[in-house]
Amino acid sequence: MTGVIVIGKTGQLARALANRAAHHNIKITSFGRSDCDLSAGSTVIEQFANQLPACDGIILAAAYTAVDAAEDDRDAAFQVNGVAPGIFAKACAARDIPLVHISTDYVFPGDGNTPLTPDADTDPVNAYGDSKLAGEISVSTSGARAAILRTSWVFDGDGKNFMTTMLRLAQDRDALNIVADQFGRPTYAGDLADASLVAIKKLIIDRKFDGGTYHVSGTGPVINWADFADAIFTKAISRIPHTVNVGRIPSSAYPTPAKRPSYSVMDTSKFEREFSHALPSWEAGLDAAYQVWAKRA
Numbered sequence: 369m370t371g372v373i374v375i376g377k378t379g380q381l382a383r384a385l386a387n388r389a390a391h392h393n394i395k396i397t398s399f400g401r402s403d404c405d406l407s408a409g410s411t412v413i414e415q416f417a418n419q420l421p422a423c424d425g426i427i428l429a430a431a432y433t434a435v436d437a438a439e440d441d442r443d444a445a446f447q448v449n450g451v452a453p454g455i456f457a458k459a460c461a462a463r464d465i466p467l468v469h470i471s472t473d474y475v476f477p478g479d480g481n482t483p484l485t486p487d488a489d490t491d492p493v494n495a496y497g498d499s500k501l502a503g504e505i506s507v508s509t510s511g512a513r514a515a516i517l518r519t520s521w522v523f524d525g526d527g528k529n530f531m532t533t534m535l536r537l538a539q540d541r542d543a544l545n546i547v548a549d550q551f552g553r554p555t556y557a558g559d560l561a562d563a564s565l566v567a568i569k570k571l572i573i574d575r576k577f578d579g580g581t582y583h584v585s586g587t588g589p590v591i592n593w594a595d596f597a598d599a600i601f602t603k604a605i606s607r608i609p610h611t612v613n614v615g616r617i618p619s620s621a622y623p624t625p626a627k628r629p630s631y632s633v634m635d636t637s638k639f640e641r642e643f644s645h646a647l648p649s650w651e652a653g654l655d656a657a658y659q660v661w662a663k664r665a
C-alpha cells in the first residue's frame with residue numbers, strides 16, 4: 369500500500385483525507401499542531417520536516433485559514449502559509465518524494481466574470497491571499513515535484529464552515545442577511561480529499577510527471593453565498609423548525625476586516641483532463657455533507 373504523510377490532523381481536508389485514503393489504497397499518517405506548530409520559527413519546522421518518517425509522498429493540508437484574523441496577524445499567516453510549505457517542499461525535493469499543496473481562489477483579485485484558469489493573473493485582495501500566494505511561490509521554486517491545488521469555499525457536515533454555521537443559526541432564526549455579490553463554487557471536503565489523493569498517486573506512480581498548478585472545486589452552477597444558504601436550507605428543510613428567509617445584501621452591508629474577491633469561479637478542466645478525474649458538483653457534495661450533519665444533529 370502507498371504510504372502518504374499528511375501535515376494537518378483536525379482540519380476539514382485532513383479529516384476527509386483520513387476518511388477517503390483507503391478507497392485509494394493509500395495509508396495515511398497524519399501530523400497535527402501538537403507534533404509541529406507551523407507558526408514556530410523556520411528552524412523548528414525544518415527539523416520536523418527533515419525527520420519525518422519514510423513515505424511515498426506528502427500532502428500539506430494544514431493552513432492558517434482565519435481570513436479576517438490574518439489581516440492583523442500577518443506574520444503568523446505568512447509563516448504558516450508562505451514559509452512552512454516551502455520548507456516541506458525543499459525536504460521533499462531533497463528526499464525525491466512528491467508533494468501536493470493546497471492553495472486558494474483568494475490568490476485572485478476577483479474583478480473578472482469568466483472562470484479563472486490556473487494561469488490567470490494573481491493579485492490577492494487580502495493578507496490571507498497574499499500569504500497563500502507566497503506559499504505557492506515557495507513550493508513551485510523548491511525543486512520538488514509538486515501539484516498545487518487551488519480550491520474554494522470548502523465545506524463538510526461536521527467541521528466549522530459556512531454550511532454548519534447556517535444550519536446552527538437556522539435553529540433559532542427565521543431570517544438571515546447573506547452576501548449576494550461574491551460569486552464562486554463550493555467544494556465538499558470529501559471531493560477535495562479524493563482529488564488530492566488522485567494527484568499524489570499520479571505523482572508517485574509517474575515519475576516523469578512534474579505536477580503544476582491546478583484548480584479543484586465543486587462543479588455545477590456558479591452561485592453566491594445567499595444562493596448557497598438557500599440551497600442548504602432547502603436540503604435541510606425537514607430538520608429546520610421554520611422557513612428561513614434569506615435577505616440578499618451587498619458585501620458593503622456586511623463589512624469584514626478582510627476584503628473578499630467578488631468573482632473567484634475557477635475553471636477545473638486542466639485538473640480533470642491531466643488527472644483523468646471528474647470533479648463532482650457541489651450539489652452532490654451538499655447531499656453528502658448533509659447526510660453527515662443529519663446523523664450528528
Ligand SMILES: NC(=O)c1ccc[n+]([C@@H]2O[C@H](COP(=O)([O-])OP(=O)(O)OC[C@H]3O[C@@H](n4cnc5c(N)ncnc54)[C@H](OP(=O)(O)O)[C@@H]3O)[C@@H](O)[C@H]2O)c1
Pocket residue numbers: 376377378379380381382400401404405406407408428429430431432433448470471472473500519520521522523527
Ligand atoms: N476552508 C476554506 O473555505 C478554504 C478555501 C480555499 C482554500 N482552502 C485551503 O484548503 C486547505 C485545507 O483547508 P481546511 O478547510 O481543511 O482548513 P481548516 O478546516 O481551517 O483546518 C486548518 C488546519 O490547519 C491547522 N493549523 C492552523 N494553524 C496551524 C499551525 N500554526 N500549526 C499547525 N497546524 C495549524 C489547523 O489545526 P488546529 O485545528 O490545531 O487549529 C487545522 O487542522 C488549506 O490550505 C486552505 O488554505 C480552504
